[in-house]
Amino acid sequence: MQARYLKAVATSEQLPAPVACEFGFVGRSNCGKSSLINGLLNSKLARTSAMPGRTQMIHYFELQVNPETCLFLVDLPGYGFNKTPKKLQKTWDLLIRDFLERANVREVFFLHDIRRPLDDVDLCLLEDLLEVKRVSLVLTKIDKFSVQQQKQYVAAIQATIAPLFEDLPVHTISNLHKTGVAELRTYMQEQVHHVEEEEETEEEVDHEGK
Ligand SMILES: Nc1nc2c(ncn2[C@@H]2O[C@H](COP(=O)(O)OP(=O)(O)O)[C@@H](O)[C@H]2O)c(=O)[nH]1
Ligand SMILES: [Mg+2]
Incomplete structure (x- = not known):
């Protein structure tokens, strides 16, 4: 497994060529986004606990999971949480919209600190994202609770989302204890294989149709 920082993107023209499956990461500042990206990359490439910056840039990280599979992990800082000065908004x-329209963006991970209930801003953003992409909810910092408490908190969050969003996958992770991080990486790889299988089926259909 090899990881590297690919680039910072400030305008749509700077988005890289769509050569790999991409996964977007969104979440409020301090929810553990950089820590999770580092955990998935098994590196310290993403800066943790940096002051929530004014610079609005998308950061691309490349993860070569094995010789066959390369993933792009895409940090979407500040997205949806109104941290941006008006004139930059x-x-x-536009940049985020162009990003979300990319066919090779396979899924968006919506990170959320397990200790906070999902509020209206969170639910609106989830709804917006689900209109254009597959989304997973990733509950972070589960180490803050005992296993029993984790179950209660996850159940409470499930109860909030179940009537609104059908079949929204929920992952639970602790960056501190590295719980669930390898599983999330495996999940990402599975999503890539699903794409490949879908493409193969489409090719077969095309072939038979001719
Ligand atoms: N206990 C615990 N702390 C975490 C976890 N993930 C991140 N943190 C801490 O939360 C703070 C913010 O993390 P960071 O990754 O910078 O969050 P970001 O602002 O969303 O990128 C840092 O002090 C991290 O060490 C976790 O899973 N468990
Ligand atoms: Mg960060």
């Missing part, structure tokens, strides 16, 4: 929205 428009450019930023």
Whole structure:
């Protein structure tokens, strides 16, 4: 497994060529986004606990999981949580919209600190994202609770989302104890294989149709 920082992107023109499956990461500042990206990359490439910056950039990280599979992990800082100064908001929205329209963006991970209930801002953003992409909810910092408490908190969050979003996958992780991180990486790889299988089936259909 090899990881590297690919690039920072400020405008749509700077988005890299769609050569790999991409996974977006969104979440409120301090929810553990950089820590999770580092955990998945098994590196310290993403900066943790940096002051929530004003610079609005998308950061691309490349993860070569094995010789066959390369993934792009995409940090979408500040997205949806109104941290952006007004005049930057428009450019930023355009960039995010262009990002989300990319066919090779397989899924968006919505990170959320397990200790916080999902509020209206979270639910609106989830709804917006689900209109355009597959989304998973990733509950972070589960080490803050005992196993019994974790179950209660996950159940409470499930109860909030179940009536609103059908079949939203929920992953639980602790960056501190590295719980669930390898599983999330495996999940990402599975999503890539699903794409490949879908493409193969489409090719077969095309072939038979001719
Ligand atoms: N206990 C615990 N702390 C975490 C976890 N993930 C991140 N943190 C801490 O939460 C703070 C914010 O983490 P960071 O990854 O920078 O969050 P970001 O702002 O979302 O990128 C840091 O002090 C991390 O060490 C976790 O799973 N468990
Ligand atoms: Mg961060």
